[in-house]
Amino acid sequence: ESDLFRVLTTDESGLTVPIRIETPSPAESLSPGGKKPYSEISTEVTATGFYSVINTGIPIYPGITSIQPIRMIPIPTREDGTPFPPQTVIINEGQNLPKL
Numbered sequence: 001e002s003d004l005f006r007v008l009t010t011d012e013s014g015l016t017v018p019i020r021i022e023t024p025s026p027a028e029s030l031s032p033g034g035k036k037p038y039s040e041i042s043t044e045v046t047a048t049g050f051y052s053v054i055n056t057g058i059p060i061y062p063g064i065t066s067i068q069p070i071r072m073i074p075i076p077t078r079e080d081g082t083p084f085p086p087q088t089v090i091i092n093e094g095q096n097l098p099k100l
Contacts, residue, residue, distance in 0.1 A: 050073060053071075
C-alpha cells in the first residue's frame with residue numbers, strides 16, 4: 001500500500017522543485033533490531049509519447065540531498081504511423097541495497 005505524497009511538474013530542463021522527505025534519525029538504526037537508516041519511496045513519471053516509469057524502493061538517507069534521474073523511453077510507432085500501446089517500465093531500486 002502506498003500514499004500519494006506529492007504531484008510535481010518538471011520545468012523546461014526536466015527538473016522539479018526539491019521536496020523534503022521525512023527520514024529516520026540515524027541514531028534509531030544503531031541498536032540491534034533498530035530501524036533501517038533510510039526511508040524508501042517510489043516515484044511514477046509520465047509524459048505524453050513516452051513509456052511511464054515507476055521506480056520503487058528508492059532509498060532516501062537523512063541529511064543527503066538526492067537526485068533521482070529518470071530515463072524516459074519514447075513509445076515507438078508502427079510502420080503505418082500508429083503508436084504502440086503505452087506501457088509502464090518498473091524499476092526496483094531497493095533490490096541491490098546492502099542488508100544492514
